[in-house]
Amino acid sequence: MTDLITIILPFFALVVMGFIATRFALLDSAGVHGLNRFVYYFALPALLFSKMAETPFEKVLLENTFMLALLVAGSIVFVLGWIAAKLLFRAKSDKAAIMALAGCYGNIGFLGIPVLVTVLGQSVAAPLSIMVLIDVAILIPFATSIIDVSRTGGLRPHMLGDISLSIAKNPLIVSIIVGLLFSASGLGLPHFIGGFSNLLGQAAAPAAMFALGAVLAGRPLSDGLGEASLISILKLAVHPLVMWGAMTLFGVSPDWRLAATLGAATPVGAALFVIAQEYDAMPKRASTAVVISTAVALISLPVLISWLT
Numbered sequence: 001m002t003d004l005i006t007i008i009l010p011f012f013a014l015v016v017m018g019f020i021a022t023r024f025a026l027l028d029s030a031g032v033h034g035l036n037r038f039v040y041y042f043a044l045p046a047l048l049f050s051k052m053a054e055t056p057f058e059k060v061l062l063e064n065t066f067m068l069a070l071l072v073a074g075s076i077v078f079v080l081g082w083i084a085a086k087l088l089f090r091a092k093s094d095k096a097a098i099m100a101l102a103g104c105y106g107n108i109g110f111l112g113i114p115v116l117v118t119v120l121g122q123s124v125a126a127p128l129s130i131m132v133l134i135d136v137a138i139l140i141p142f143a144t145s146i147i148d149v150s151r152t153g154g155l156r157p158h159m160l161g162d163i164s165l166s167i168a169k170n171p172l173i174v175s176i177i178v179g180l181l182f183s184a185s186g187l188g189l190p191h192f193i194g195g196f197s198n199l200l201g202q203a204a205a206p207a208a209m210f211a212l213g214a215v216l217a218g219r220p221l222s223d224g225l226g227e228a229s230l231i232s233i234l235k236l237a238v239h240p241l242v243m244w245g246a247m248t249l250f251g252v253s254p255d256w257r258l259a260a261t262l263g264a265a266t267p268v269g270a271a272l273f274v275i276a277q278e279y280d281a282m283p284k285r286a287s288t289a290v291v292i293s294t295a296v297a298l299i300s301l302p303v304l305i306s307w308l309t
Helices: 002-023 029-054 057-062 066-089 093-104 108-120 122-152 159-169 171-185 191-201 204-217 225-249 254-264 271-278 283-308
Strands: none
Touching (some): 002 108, 002 204, 029 204, 057 171, 066 093, 093 122, 093 271, 093 283, 108 254, 122 159, 122 254, 204 283, 225 283
16 A cells, blocks of 8 residues: 555645646646646647557457446446436536536546556556547537536537537547557557657656646635535445446456546546536536545545555
8 A cells, every 4th residue: 555655646746736836826827728738639649549559459349348338337327416416406407417427527537547557557548548438429428418408498400510520529539549540450550650659648647637736726615515525425436336336247357347447436527617617507516526526536546446456
């Protein structure tokens, strides 16, 4: 456990440094925005691309039930979050959709991949990348569609087209799919492309953790501690438990089951606040959920890693 904490501590120290830099105005809002765009459009896609391209395609094919297990686990937690929001907080459908999404949408890109790849090795990069793909391509569009339908009373014209275009333009999805294509080709990465993507991808971990701290500095705690606490329990306790059960039920290999369970144990994705703000659906409470779950995950994630490994 001590060795594990020694490995993980520098990552969370980067989060603290990003938080301090923003709180003391060493990094202004434009700087935070630029750093996030660097991670989102360059460093993280390069990391996802290189890891997927280096993963033997046969391994991906062998794990043919992995995506199904992900969808089952995510759906179960989404429904549980929806029911809890309706019964305990009398939430309207748009706000219930945000709470339900928060329970199954983890910060895998900015926290899970940097930390877990370092602690567990490169083998977890492929399953974690596929988790990002499911989150961005399925869970988020599904939740935002519920919000749209609840407010308009039906599907807006061109809504499906807008969602499809948004998915197709997402750099994380594009990088994962292109990496899979390289893996499937069996030709391997050309030396220049491999060297470039690995070099750029190495910046993802420190930049992402620093950016996460900077983003959290702009997410003050506010009202809605009850909702935020429920979301944190769903995300940090229920989601990994359901994920482990789904992976076991579908016979997923132990190494990919471990990666999925720990990926599910990451805190609420920081982008949840952006989605909630965009739709004006409990943005302050979404912000509180991101901050609380991240703070708790500083303890819960190392404990779970130590327990499962």
